Amino acid sequence: xxxxxxxxxxxNIQDHICNELTKADGLGEFIxxxxxxxxxxxxxxxxxxxxxxxxxxxxxxxAVHGRTPEKLLKNFGMDGENFFATGVSIVLHPENPMVPxxxxxxxxxxxxxxxxxxxxxxxxxxxxxDTDDSRYFHAKLKAICxxxxxxxxxxxxxxxxxxxxxxxxxxxxxxxxxxxDHLSENEDRSKENILEFxxxxxxxxxxxxxxxxxxxxxxxxGQRQKEWQMLRRGRYVEFNLVYDRGTKxxxxxxxxxxxxxxxxxxxxxxxxxYHPPKGSKEAQTLAMLKKGINWV
Amino acid sequence: xxxxxxxxxxxNIQDHICNELTKADGLGEFIxxxxxxxxxxxxxxxxxxxxxxxxxxxxxxxAVHGRTPEKLLKNFGMDGENFFATGVSIVLHPENPMVPxxxxxxxxxxxxxxxxxxxxxxxxxxxxxDTDDSRYFHAKLKAICxxxxxxxxxxxxxxxxxxxxxxxxxxxxxxxxxxxDHLSENEDRSKENILEFxxxxxxxxxxxxxxxxxxxxxxxxGQRQKEWQMLRRGRYVEFNLVYDRGTKxxxxxxxxxxxxxxxxxxxxxxxxxYHPPKGSKEAQTLAMLKKGINWV
Numbered sequence: 001x002x003x004x005x006x007x008x009x010x011x012n013i014q015d016h017i018c019n020e021l022t023k024a025d026g027l028g029e030f031i032x033x034x035x036x037x038x039x040x041x042x043x044x045x046x047x048x049x050x051x052x053x054x055x056x057x058x059x060x061x062x063a064v065h066g067r068t069p070e071k072l073l074k075n076f077g078m079d080g081e082n083f084f085a086t087g088v089s090i091v092l093h094p095e096n097p098m099v100p101x102x103x104x105x106x107x108x109x110x111x112x113x114x115x116x117x118x119x120x121x122x123x124x125x126x127x128x129x130d131t132d133d134s135r136y137f138h139a140k141l142k143a144i145c146x147x148x149x150x151x152x153x154x155x156x157x158x159x160x161x162x163x164x165x166x167x168x169x170x171x172x173x174x175x176x177x178x179x180x181d182h183l184s185e186n187e188d189r190s191k192e193n194i195l196e197f198x199x200x201x202x203x204x205x206x207x208x209x210x211x212x213x214x215x216x217x218x219x220x221x222g223q224r225q226k227e228w229q230m231l232r233r234g235r236y237v238e239f240n241l242v243y244d245r246g247t248k249x250x251x252x253x254x255x256x257x258x259x260x261x262x263x264x265x266x267x268x269x270x271x272x273x274y275h276p277p278k279g280s281k282e283a284q285t286l287a288m289l290k291k292g293i294n295w296v
Numbered sequence: 297x298x299x300x301x302x303x304x305x306x307x308n309i310q311d312h313i314c315n316e317l318t319k320a321d322g323l324g325e326f327i328x329x330x331x332x333x334x335x336x337x338x339x340x341x342x343x344x345x346x347x348x349x350x351x352x353x354x355x356x357x358x359a360v361h362g363r364t365p366e367k368l369l370k371n372f373g374m375d376g377e378n379f380f381a382t383g384v385s386i387v388l389h390p391e392n393p394m395v396p397x398x399x400x401x402x403x404x405x406x407x408x409x410x411x412x413x414x415x416x417x418x419x420x421x422x423x424x425x426d427t428d429d430s431r432y433f434h435a436k437l438k439a440i441c442x443x444x445x446x447x448x449x450x451x452x453x454x455x456x457x458x459x460x461x462x463x464x465x466x467x468x469x470x471x472x473x474x475x476x477d478h479l480s481e482n483e484d485r486s487k488e489n490i491l492e493f494x495x496x497x498x499x500x501x502x503x504x505x506x507x508x509x510x511x512x513x514x515x516x517x518g519q520r521q522k523e524w525q526m527l528r529r530g531r532y533v534e535f536n537l538v539y540d541r542g543t544k545x546x547x548x549x550x551x552x553x554x555x556x557x558x559x560x561x562x563x564x565x566x567x568x569x570y571h572p573p574k575g576s577k578e579a580q581t582l583a584m585l586k587k588g589i590n591w592v
Contacts, residue, residue, distance in 0.1 A: 033569065047568045058568065168547040230563065237564075238557075241537035242547065251464040251538065258569040261534075266567070267526065268533075270560040272343045272354065273329065 020206035027052035039066035057092035058262030091263035097229035098219035100126035119181035125174030138295035230269030316502035323348035335362035353388035354558030387559035393525035394515035396422035415477035421470030434591035526565030
């Protein structure tokens with residue numbers, strides 16, 4: 001399975017996701033921006049703004065290549081290599097605070113010396129955590145993982161808890177999901193096996209998110225829920241700008257800024273030392289933003 | 297001049313600034329939060345919210361001490377030292393987009409081996425850059441600097457241009473100002489000389505900002521200006537979370553999160569790949585967000 005074939009599979013996944021989201025939204029459309037990377041390759045950034053359900057969202061594909069950034073070579077103790085990287089990256093911010101924020105990423109990386117790996121993840125950030133909705137999300141992810149390897153879900157769920165964590169707040173970003181990186185073949189799995197798993201993750205995105213769009217986008221909300229949504233989005237911005245590896249790496253290596261920062265919401269807010277009233281739905285959500293919750 | 301005396305001077309500067317800003321605002325009041333640092337010392341965080349002019353602003357004082365964080369010792373090739381640090385930090389976000397965002401910081405750092413230094417800075421981030429307003433700001437800073445050392449303004453202005461720079465956007469945060477760090481005595485100046493300079497910077501803050509509050513807070517604006525303000529605030533958030541050394545250091549060393557992040561606006565916004573119309577006031581502002589402009 002060569003790198004161009006993998007890029008093509010990822011392109012198809014981007015198309016599939018955009019089609020499904022457009023249908024489920026019923027109003028918004030994705031605007032595509034094709035861009036080229038000065039060092040080699042390029043991408044298709046697709047952004048939806050002012051949809052019926054999706055206030056601001058991006059579904060990006062890229063396939064870039066060139067000389068491997070020094071920073072990365074140092075991390076792996078290599079030098080002089082060329083790289084190829086392709087992936088699909090998504091963040092969707094809904095209008096209605098009852099619909100969760102979602103993120104998904106699948107990626108493939110290859111060096112000219114033959115080293116390669118897959119990575120990815122999908123995590124959900126409900127503004128208000130609902131136990132049934134959370135269980136649904138994790139059950140879906142577990143089913144996808146279990147189809148490929150029964151060790152995947154527990155391992156990748158744990159990894160997501162650790163990764164999607166806002167250390168300075170001692171809060172998880174949301175209810176987690178799965179996160180994996182540096183997956184390559186070993187005695188238990190071939191490159192094709194991993195690609196099948198990564199494809200399944202990518203193809204699971206649309207049905208999972210459309211479920212929440214259809215179920216929650218008509219739920220009523222008011223000023224209070226909007227204000228809370230702004231604060232939760234503020235936390236999302238903090239995570240992405242302070243911790244997210246893809247964002248940091250992209251900004252440090254002169255990646256395409258607009259594609260990297262498409263993850264940021266149309267609006268976000270901050271209040272000094274805000275504590276929701278005891279026993280409120282907001283306080284209940286905060287209490288569940290911690291690692292190690294077993295949702296399934 | 298011992299460290300406690302310097303902390304007391306800084307406390308007085310915080311009081312002075314809060315009094316002057318409260319008078320100029322005419323509606324908002326500072327709410328004080330006294331806090332203690334588990335490792336030693338503490339602070340007085342003061343936040344104004346929903347003022348007539350100031351939508352959200354913080355004027356913080358702190359004086360902390362304890363074992364020097366490892367990270368800092370490594371940077372300076374030292375170990376096992378105790379530290380003392382005191383400072384005043386301010387960020388003000390106005391309601392009216394015609395009033396600029398402002399930041400000021402003065403700080404003193406001392407190690408148990410006798411090493412000490414002063415640092416600080418003040419920079420202005422107009423949502424709309426006005427040439428006269430910018431000249432006024434830099435002329436005031438130049439006058440304060442020149443009173444102490446004619447090399448200060450050119451050197452510290454240059455430093456501010458470099459420091460308050462959003463690298464991934466290739467934009468300065470605003471029109472700059474002055475920035476200085478690691479100032480200690482040498483053949484040209486005593487510790488007292490530096491303290492006098494730092495005091496003058498601190499005492500210049502209120503008259504400078506009140507000038508803009510009085511002059512610009514009643515200027516008319518509409519939806520378009522508010523939306524542009526949100527985008528400019530988005531950039532401010534990017535600078536603070538991605539580059540600001542104080543913020544990064546504070547978050548990495550378990551500083552008091554709410555005091556560190558009081559710099560973030562009540563609301564901020566992001567649009568994918570936004571370009572203001574050619575020839576618009578917004579485009580004119582963008583064109584002036586670059587290093588090396590000589591305002592005086």
